[in-house]
Amino acid sequence: MRAQSETVGVVVLLGVVVVATTVGVTGLAMITPEDTDRTQTTLVDLDVSLDSVSVVHAGGESLPAAEVVVRIDHGGTTDVYRLDSDGTSIEGAFEPGDEWALEAVPYGSDVTVDAYVIHEPTNTILDRQRAVFGDGGDGGGGDDDGATSTPTPTPTPTPDPDPTLEIADVSGLEDGTEDDAYAATIEVEETAGRTAEDVTVELAIGGPDSHVATRDIGDLTGTTGSVTVSDIGELSVGEYEWTVTVESDTAETVTETGSFVVEEEGETPSLEIDAVRGFEDGDVFTDYRPEIDVAEGDGALAENVTVDLRILADDGEGPVVFERTNASVGDLIAATDTVAFEVGTLESGEYVYEVTVDADNAESASDDDSFEVAGPELSIEDDRGLDDGDTDDRYTPEIDVGAEEVRAENASVRLRLTRTDGTTAFDRTVPVGDLDPDEVATAAFDVGRLDRGEYEWTATVDADGAEAVSDAGDFEVEGPELAVDEVRGLDGADSVTPTTASVDVVEDEGILAENVSVRLVLVDSDGTVVYDGTNASVGDLSDESGTASFDVGTLQSGEYAYEITVDADRAAPITTTDDFEVEAIGHFEELTATTDETGNSGKVDAVTFEWRADDVEGVSFVVLDAGGDDIAEAEFEGSDAESGSVTFEEPNDRDLTLRAVVEGPDGGVTCTVEDVGGSETYSLADFSCTRN
Structure with missing residues (x-):
């Protein structure tokens, strides 16, 4: 298989390149073998030609073929080949005399080739070679055909592993009885195939009895040795812990620990509560941290021992104020252990504690007792300024309070005034701070002026951890009459x-x-x-x-x-x-007098009265001349007097006086207008009206 452009981490390659001169035929290169340092552990010969690359194991240690690669750099390209899978692959180890070859090279005939044989796990270059073919890829006819080599650095040898010791087995330290004679056997193994020199084994046993013994094994190389400590003998009842320590002049120390139990033959575990401490009588500032001593008294292992603690208020009749269950002691045998609880402070009162000890394989044990927590005893020593008064008074009452037995912290006084209808006239709380025993503090209140009425007052003093105390009274506030x-x-x-x-x-x-x-x-x-x-x-x-x-x-x-x-x-x-x-005084609701003039003489030719009256029994209308004599007069009574009109013809005079009189059940009114002449209209507002 061929891999392209694979990056391989190697040391930086430095060297002097000696270029061989091309002679005769273009494209033929002269290749100079690598001048390799043969003192290295594995010797490798690398050969690079125009049509093949070969690697020969020239001696020294074998290497896994899968760990050796050939790197070829040419024309800016890198190819990497593995000895176990590419070319003439080698299975298993790459041993002295083995040869690997790559017969289909990745480069052409006009190139410079740098080839390396690399041990991958250590990044060690086992051999390298440079070959220049043709113009070496420089595009010219330079004198550069040939191959050069640079020295191969000496690889760093892999150090030999140190000897390694392991404790293969510890036997003979199992649970037993006090009649058993104990002997321990310890097996030690060297696992690295190296020599651990002067191996010694120390066994230390701790518990009701103690035992320490040291034994020599000697040298161990890829083998197991054992020692026996046979003089332990019988042990007292109880729990034991053992430690095995193995040491050597050339290997690191190893240790192992364990435990076992020695019981009394034929006994079952028995639990006892030896002592309960920390539940003495105290006060609200006592920080309760009780301790329970639990014992196993019959020399048998009590497994998974737990302690439950409950505290009940009101002398055991009230609610549970503290409870913690399953406080673990672990296993217990012929020994006493202590469990501590953090209860903290309690309010004042009488309490009962209940302790229960239990185990998986033992009957439970219990204990209970009572204790008392004292709190501050508050008192109202005196009250002033809540006496009878009046609405002019400004009320500024004062309440004196104190504490007995125990200091009262964060004390405060509340004063409340209520009216007879139950509504609140004043309600305020004043802090007085901490009260030491037999100390008196005063709480002052600015109530101000009060409305008239009867009042009830209630003063209450309270503090942290104390029972509140109250006092009450009444007073009256008189108001203006x-x-x-x-x-x-x-x-x-x-x-x-x-x-x-x-x-x-x-x-x-x-x-x-x-x-x-x-x-x-x-x-x-x-x-x-x-x-x-x-x-x-x-x-x-x-x-x-x-x-x-x-x-x-x-x-x-x-x-x-x-x-x-x-x-x-x-x-x-x-x-x-x-x-x-x-009173019903007859009077005009409406009154109008209209005069008509005789020609342009200024004399009145006619006078018309129109009216509407109230509270009326009778009305009369009179026209008087300038001398005050009656010229005309008319009277109306009953319903005719309530409203109507009347006209007087031809007074034929000027400076007349018009008079309208109304009479009612309780009196009447006379309305007059004077100096009347010509054509005019007079309303009620123009008349001067007076009571009759």
């Missing part, structure tokens, strides 16, 4: 005069009532609200009075009720109600 002192302007109101109501409000306890406001609501006999107004201009009152005014306007006659509500910050609102009547 508001009252309606007088209501004016509603009694005596009538259906003609616009009504203005005034409400006098008084605070008579000497407690500041802030932002006093008064609301006035008027309702007619049908239940209809005819007025609803709030006057907040009263301001602040303290042992004084203020007045709120309301522009109600004109009301229709009839029965009314009023409701007055007085309110202020931090004060209870008060409400006052009463009835009042609006």
Whole structure:
């Protein structure tokens, strides 16, 4: 097989090339054999010609043919051939006298050829040769035909392997009883085929008893030797570990370890809990790290020994606060082992621990006991500033708290104020830090001013790992006492005069009532609200009075009720109600007087009154001359008085006075307009009206 352009890693080739001169026939090359150093382990002769390449094993060590290749560089191309698969292939070893040949060369007749024989595993060049054929590929007729060789470097010999020792077998150190007489046999083998000189074997046994012995084997070369330690004898009950160490002057030391168990004849393993430590009474800062001593007491191997630990709160009646199962001890025989647990800190209270020891081939053992964890005992020593007061007071209560027995860490005090309806008026927590035993700390609260009313307070002190403690009480906050002192302007109101109501409000306890406001609501006999107004201009009152005014306007006659509500910050609102009547005063809802002029004389030829009246029993209309004497007059009663018109003919005068009078159940109104002349129209607004 031929491979093209295969890269082979080789050392850099350096040498002096001596070119032979072509003589006579073009294309014939003179080839000079390689001047090879024959001191190397394997001697190879390489021959390159125009039509063949050959390699001869000239002596020395044999090589696997699969490890030898021939590399041919020619005209910028590299070809690689293997001795075991290319050319006249060689099977197996390439031995002295063997010849390999390549009879179909990859190059032509005008080329320079560099050939190498290479041992691949070591990258060693066994031989090389340069051959120049024809012009050597330089395109000219130069004097360059021939072959040259360069010295072959001496390959690095492969070092001999070191002797290697192995512990082939250790026998006689198996599980047994205390009546057995122990003897150990150790077999050692040298596996590299080299000589391990002065081989010694040391056996060390450790356990309840100990034994150390050293034996000599001598030299080993590709063979196995053995020694026997026969003086071990009987061993006490327990677990043992052994170590075999093999040493040599010329080989590396090797070791092997193992173990075995010596049991008491006819016994079964028995587990015991020797001791439980670390569950003494403590406090919430104690870091509990208990240790359990477990023993096997009958000299038999207890296999896969495990320890379970549970801690229960509330003196064993409560929940499990710690549990770890299957804490492994391993195998145990005639010995004691200790298992440690990291429980950490516990809350205050009474606890019970339960320990259970078990094994694959032994009955379990158990133990339990109680212990107590003390916590800080908190107390509320005093409270101040939660007394009866009024809405003017600013509440800044203080709560004194302390701790006993154990330091209380991260203590805090919570103060909560609730009203009688259950709503919260204040709720805040103040930290007081750590409390040492018999130390008192104060928590201060800025509650501020409170609305009037009754309050309940609860103070609670709490800390890490402590049971919270509370105290409670109550107090009352009085507020300003508001009252309606007088209501004016509603009694005596009538259906003609616009009504203005005034409400006098008084605070008579000497407690500041802030932002006093008064609301006035008027309702007619049908239940209809005819007025609803709030006057907040009263301001602040303290042992004084203020007045709120309301522009109600004109009301229709009839029965009314009023409701007055007085309110202020931090004060209870008060409400006052009463009835009042609006008098029925006859009055004109509409009134028009029209005059017609007589020619251009300025005299009035006719006067017409048109009207609509309310709360009316009767109306009358009068025309007076300039001297004040009646010229014309008309009266209407009953339903005729409610509305209508009347005309007075031919007053025939100027500077007249027109008068309209309406009478009602509780009084009436007289409306007058003077100096009337010519043609004019007068509305109700032009008349001057006064109560009768």
